Amino acid sequence: MPGPSAPHSFVLRAGERGHDFIRSDGTRASYIAGHPDAFITRESSFNFHEYQSGRPGFGSMRVFGDEVFHGVGCGYNMHPHHNFLICALILEGELTHINTVGGGMVDRLRPGDYYVFSAGSGGKHCELGITGEDTSIIYVWFLPAELYLPPTYFRGHFDGRTGRHDIVQLIGEADGALPIPNDIRISRLISDAGGKYTYKPRSLSHGTYVFVLDGDLRCADTVLRRRDSTGISGVEGIDCQAAADATDVLFVEVAMTMRDDVVGR
Amino acid sequence: MALDQADADLRPLKRLMCLGCGFSYDEALGLPNHGIAPGTRWEDVPEDWVCPDCGTRKSGFEMVEIGYAPGGAELAQRA
Numbered sequence: 001m002p003g004p005s006a007p008h009s010f011v012l013r014a015g016e017r018g019h020d021f022i023r024s025d026g027t028r029a030s031y032i033a034g035h036p037d038a039f040i041t042r043e044s045s046f047n048f049h050e051y052q053s054g055r056p057g058f059g060s061m062r063v064f065g066d067e068v069f070h071g072v073g074c075g076y077n078m079h080p081h082h083n084f085l086i087c088a089l090i091l092e093g094e095l096t097h098i099n100t101v102g103g104g105m106v107d108r109l110r111p112g113d114y115y116v117f118s119a120g121s122g123g124k125h126c127e128l129g130i131t132g133e134d135t136s137i138i139y140v141w142f143l144p145a146e147l148y149l150p151p152t153y154f155r156g157h158f159d160g161r162t163g164r165h166d167i168v169q170l171i172g173e174a175d176g177a178l179p180i181p182n183d184i185r186i187s188r189l190i191s192d193a194g195g196k197y198t199y200k201p202r203s204l205s206h207g208t209y210v211f212v213l214d215g216d217l218r219c220a221d222t223v224l225r226r227r228d229s230t231g232i233s234g235v236e237g238i239d240c241q242a243a244a245d246a247t248d249v250l251f252v253e254v255a256m257t258m259r260d261d262v263v264g265r
Numbered sequence: 266m267a268l269d270q271a272d273a274d275l276r277p278l279k280r281l282m283c284l285g286c287g288f289s290y291d292e293a294l295g296l297p298n299h300g301i302a303p304g305t306r307w308e309d310v311p312e313d314w315v316c317p318d319c320g321t322r323k324s325g326f327e328m329v330e331i332g333y334a335p336g337g338a339e340l341a342q343r344a
Contacts, residue, residue, distance in 0.1 A: 047284070048284070049325075056327075062284060081318075082283075082287040082289060082344070083287035083288075084287035121337065121340045122340075146333060146337065147280070147282075147331050147333045147337050148333050148334050149337070
């Protein structure tokens with residue numbers, strides 16, 4: 001059996017992900033907001049809810065959901081969480097986020113905005129698209145380093161103009177990045193002029209999940225198109241060649257363990 | 266007495282986390298507020314039991330090897 005630092009990779013094409021279409025009707029309406037005509041579409045890179053025929057996860061990552069809220073008032077009604085580290089990156093539309101952390105807050109997030117919600121010892125939140133435009137969001141959930149941490153919420157913004165042509169860390173320990181209580185980094189690359197980039201994970205025992213939001217990317221000899229992804233571990237660097245057109249990529253770096261070699265494929 | 270000792274369950278106690286919402290089940294702590302006594306093994310939790318927070322079935326829980334933040338175990342016992 002290979003150890004956590006042995007080279008290992010997989011490729012997941014856009015159409016191979018789990019697909020959910022969840023309408024706000026019947027008993028679902030208590031969970032999915034916007035009854036009667038709202039619906040959520042969700043493409044899952046890893047097993048989630050009814051989708052259980054894919055990969056269990058990658059390192060500490062358990063959910064990578066590519067979701068769209070359709071219809072006025074669509075979203076998730078107020079619901080509880082514990083422990084999970086929940087990150088959301090808004091791609092299109094506007095997300096109204098009501099969260100009980102710290103005495104409660106209401107946040108409105110637009111494209112480029114993102115948040116990190118560490119649910120820890122418990123919190124509730126509600127996420128809604130209230131403007132009528134479709135709301136496109138990437139959700140990424142991780143296991144925490146410790147259970148029952150004090151809950152926290154942070155939000156940040158990625159400026160796709162000033163941050164262009166560079167791999168910019170959004171979440172992690174870098175200056176300006178949002179903190180997250182585990183060994184995790186999320187970075188984003190926007191390029192519109194082609195070019196070569198190398199993503200360097202912290203060590204050989206870290207894995208990187210590369211997800212193409214838009215455009216084409218040649219990544220470690222594999223051509224990835226819109227919403228394709230690859231997970232790579234056990235390498236010092238990941239060489240990427242962006243196409244000349246607009247390219248938008250997320251890099252999610254996590255610590256791998258021996259266990260990932262057992263369950264993470 | 267000898268039989269009790271022979272039957273003593275020496276396996277380490279497990280922690281599991283709900284993959285639907287993050288709720289955790291700790292065999293050592295049980296869930297006294299939900300009628301499950303401390304020390305109850307996961308396999309002894311009824312098969313039709315679901316996550317009290319989100320309704321996820323037992324099969325949607327994952328065993329984790331994650332310790333508690335300071336004070337976390339006491340909070341978990343009251344969940």
